[in-house]
Amino acid sequence: MIHETAVVGPDVELGEGVRVGPCSVIEGRVKIGRGTRIRGHSVIEGWTEIGEDCDIFPFVSLGLDPQSRGYRGEETWVRVGDGVTIREQVTIHRGTVEGGGETTVGSGTLLMVGCHVAHDCRVGKNVQMANRVGLTGHVHIGDGVVCGGNVGFAPFVRIGPCTFVTASSSVRCHCPPYGLVFPEYRGEGLLRSPNYVGMERMGKSKETIRMMRHVFNILFQGEGTYRDNVGRLDEDMRNCPEVEEVLSFLNFCPLKVNTMRLLSRYRRPLDEAREDENRNFMI
Numbered sequence: 001m002i003h004e005t006a007v008v009g010p011d012v013e014l015g016e017g018v019r020v021g022p023c024s025v026i027e028g029r030v031k032i033g034r035g036t037r038i039r040g041h042s043v044i045e046g047w048t049e050i051g052e053d054c055d056i057f058p059f060v061s062l063g064l065d066p067q068s069r070g071y072r073g074e075e076t077w078v079r080v081g082d083g084v085t086i087r088e089q090v091t092i093h094r095g096t097v098e099g100g101g102e103t104t105v106g107s108g109t110l111l112m113v114g115c116h117v118a119h120d121c122r123v124g125k126n127v128q129m130a131n132r133v134g135l136t137g138h139v140h141i142g143d144g145v146v147c148g149g150n151v152g153f154a155p156f157v158r159i160g161p162c163t164f165v166t167a168s169s170s171v172r173c174h175c176p177p178y179g180l181v182f183p184e185y186r187g188e189g190l191l192r193s194p195n196y197v198g199m200e201r202m203g204k205s206k207e208t209i210r211m212m213r214h215v216f217n218i219l220f221q222g223e224g225t226y227r228d229n230v231g232r233l234d235e236d237m238r239n240c241p242e243v244e245e246v247l248s249f250l251n252f253c254p255l256k257v258n259t260m261r262l263l264s265r266y267r268r269p270l271d272e273a274r275e276d277e278n279r280n281f282m283i
Contacts, residue, residue, distance in 0.1 A: 007027070021039040023041045024039070030048045041059050047078070050062070054080060054084045062091075063077075068119055078092050083108050106124045106143065112133075115134070125144070128145075139155065142161035144161050146165070158253050160176045162195055178195050199242075
């Protein structure tokens with residue numbers, strides 16, 4: 001159903017059961033999957049694909065030109081997965097040729113009020129971002145990441161899966177999978193401990209969580225960089241799938257401005273995470 005005050009361009013493809021609310025504008029090479037609802041006063045333009053059963057709230061802006069001085073009108077995309085909820089005033093910009101040509105949001109993701117996803121960002125599946133989270137260009141967010149409100153990410157930062165980023169953090173360095181990022185000195189988001197609560201909710205065993213605690217202590221606490229400390233991991237640790245995921249992430253991430261070194265130099269012991277932060281999870 002398309003409201004009589006909505007504007008839908010001739011090149012737009014609407015799936016079965018798509019609803020478009022009042023005063024919304026959809027133009028360009030836009031494809032919207034079946035069952036998706038576009039509420040009133042939203043703007044969707046450019047080269048944009050939206051999956052099935054999404055819910056897009058009022059005053060959302062999708063698929064407009066990237067905020068990049070180098071953009072010259074090339075064909076670049078926004079791609080949104082299935083079952084994504086995009087709340088009021090969210091903006092998602094298309095990619096740039098230099099950054100791969102597309103900005104993506106994975107299925108099952110929830111973007112709350114006022115979030116911004118800049119050009120060439122990759123947001124994984126089942127991500128939750130609270131109000132006013134800002135992703136600058138080329139940020140990669142892994143599956144299952146949870147962000148509190150007013151978090152800001154510097155360009156090219158990578159956040160591993162199942163990471164929890166506490167509200168009001170300013171994240172300037174890569175964060176490994178299964179980590180808890182907390183705003184410390186001047187609001188800088190630094191690795192504080194493993195994400196015990198997130199792993200518990202994912203159904204990880206207590207043995208796995210204990211092992212991840214020891215791995216984080218070895219890699220990110222004490223002297224040297226994480227590369228220096230990898231050799232201290234025993235064979236049982238290396239054979240753990242979650243540990244393999246952490247090591248693969250660290251090896252893939254480029255070292256820029258000593259980003260991972262900042263995590264490994266964090267002075268506060270990881271063992272000092274308060275019980276109330278870990279929901280009294282006993283290690």
